[in-house]
Amino acid sequence: MIIEIIIATACLAVMGLILGAALGFASKMFYVKEDKRKAQIIELLPGANCGGCGFAGCSNYADAIVNDSEPINRCPSCKPENLEKISEIVGVNSQPVEKMVAHIRCSGGNSVANKKYEYHGMSDCAAASKLLDGFLQCKYGCLGFGTCASACPQNAISIQNGVAVVDKSSCVGCGICINVCPKKVIDLIPADSKIYVQCSNHDKGAVTKNLCSSGCLGCKICEKTCRYGAVKVVDNVASIDFSLCVACGECQEKCPRKIIKIT
Amino acid sequence: MQNSSKKPKSDILRLAVTLCLIAGITAALVSLVNAITEPEITRRNNEKTVQSLKAVMPLADEFEQYEYTDGSVISDDGKEVTIDGVWRAKNKDGYVGFCIKVSPKGYGGAIETIIGINSDLEVTDAQIISMSETSGIGTKIQDDGFLSQFVGKSGKITGVASLPEKDEIQTISGATKSSKAFLRGINAALTVAAQISGGEN
């Protein structure tokens, strides 16, 4: 009875020995120069692989930081104290990153803007915009099928009466929605900005008038009323320079189309 | 691992020794448990086989293991049926017949069956030990309706879909593969019994 146990133990022990040695040898032979710092940085990064830093996931970004000394403030959702630790590891001083938030510059969408044709295809903005640049007469407007909403890892975007709206509190400004939106109607604005323009129509005023009931006509009233020169009408649509804007709200009252909004 | 300073040789050694220790200790524990449970399991298994043999051959009270050499029989339709064991059934006044354990391959896997055959090569009874047919369909082969058809049959039995005559049985509709496999098992047992008794007298 004892011999059987000894044989069994011996057999498996020998197998364990050989396999352990093989693994040890393999880990030596296939040794990849793994930078110790990379593992530490991955530990500090949030690990959500959201792609906000423009890399495919945290390990790639850590790779970039260690190997080609990528600036470390790219990660929008990284906690400040982690950022300090990373900067110690890499020895680069990190200036605090300004929290950016996504914002959809359109207040019309398929409930307000007039339509070119009735669209019954796939409920996906990319598919809809392939057909004569979308079914809206205004070719800059949001189609409201929520491709950005489904792509957003924090699901901060929801579709309300035909247009996409960003919930500022849960958005981490990773920017995935920007490259997903076929109409390029989303951009990043500073999180604490109070005022923003809800339209991105670059057609002439006369054309926009019958395209959509809440389109910017480029009438420049807002530009005139703003005492701080923060509002400029560029290429027929008003745009706000957030560094100058003090959110006094005058342009918001004066705007005939009511498309300058205050949160 | 904190000791990258050491020579790499001892690194490999450390890995090998740890894995060897873990594997060795586990093996020791398992073989210890096996040593304790081994006799118990074999006793229980023998008891179970004797029980199932008796269920199939009630009039015999003692079974002799018979060394059947070539382990499997090829049935007429070219399928292989493994023969797990052959026993000669005996009681006080000599040999009474055979018990043969076969496992033909059914729909879900092997159908382990024990078949009792009396000395004039007729099927006395059949019992299924284990099978993995689809529950509700294939498992219908263990119903008495299907099994009782085989009792008293001998020679070569064929399966028909309906109105079976003398040497035929009715297969279960919807479970043809399972019933055909079971039938192959019975035929294989009959051929083995014929071979042994043929060789005898």
Add this chain to the structure above:
Amino acid sequence: MADKIKFTDFLKEGIIDNNPTFVQLLGMCPTLATSTSLLNALGMGAAATFVLICSNFVISLLRKLIPQKIRIAAYIVIIAGFVTMIDLLMQAFVPALSNSLGLFIPLIVVNCIILARAESFASKNKPLPSALDGLTMGIGFTIALSCVSTVREILGNGTLLGFELFNGAVPLTIFALPAGGFLVLGFFIALVQFLKSRKGGAE
């Protein structure tokens, strides 16, 4: 003592927030294979829970000794050792349960839940919390398994724990087939996600 309070969060974690089958989607093979009848499911759940507790305990005891390179090989050998021991003991001393569960015991070795818990939890925490985590994860797995198997047994062959329910009505055998298992599991996970999103929304 402190553990008692922690126990409820472990329990909540194991059953609702981090349920191995419905949320983490681990241990699919045993779930599909054994959930054809409630009895099997409970037996499998009990055996898996027992193995989970023992292996988590032992692995977290040895976590300092096992080097990083061979941790998976070492863990799985320990798990396999436990499973074989239980299999042999059950065959010898509890034959009734063993022949109804005989097929599923080897399945526990490759049950991803056990290795996943060993690697993500046991290798980083002290033995007692790991054993606790093993217990709660096991309970979560058993509950999930019994939900799925109740539905599959009622629809699949019209019985529950062996009692005939619909006095001989022809059951939908599709649910007894593993393909049906996929369906039932899919709907259950959808239900869990629906409850979570509604509860999430309400919070």
Add this chain to the structure above:
Amino acid sequence: MEISLASIFVLAINAILIENLCLVKFLGICPFLGVSKKTDTAIGMGLAVTFIMTLSSFITWLVYHLILVPANLEYLRTIAFILVIAALVQFVETALKKMLPSLYSALGIYLPLITTNCAVLGIAITNITENYGLLFSILNGMFCALGFTLAIWIFACVRERIEHCDIPKPFKGFPIALITAALLSFAFMGFSGIEF
């Protein structure tokens, strides 16, 4: 089973279609559900599993017939096999990290999961219970893995298309994948009628 081209062909068709590892025998479901989001990772996973399964069928057959049977330690079968498979996966993991880092980062977490993959151990044990010869074991391992790759590739193609349809909120993600897998396995059940 005598070795002839016909019996090898029968083994191939049997392993890939009739008893497909994933959709009929239901082994290896965790990576099947986990990695099938994109077709290229699915193919990568399939090939890694094919490589590991062929090698593991070979080594486990040798270990069983040369070490376990003479020392009549059959009860140690599961442990020995698992030890070999785990070491093999670890070996492939380190090798892949060195030679194909792109595939390695794509597979990521799912490579160690292959160790616990019921398919690899399941096939190793089936090779023993069906008492196939050495050549047949290796072929069986390879064909079953190819069946796994076929199933996971088809599943990945279907799942990529699902991304674009609008699915009710609770069904997003895994539930719809499971339901698709159910339909796929219904389809594969059609093959079970073939008899050679």
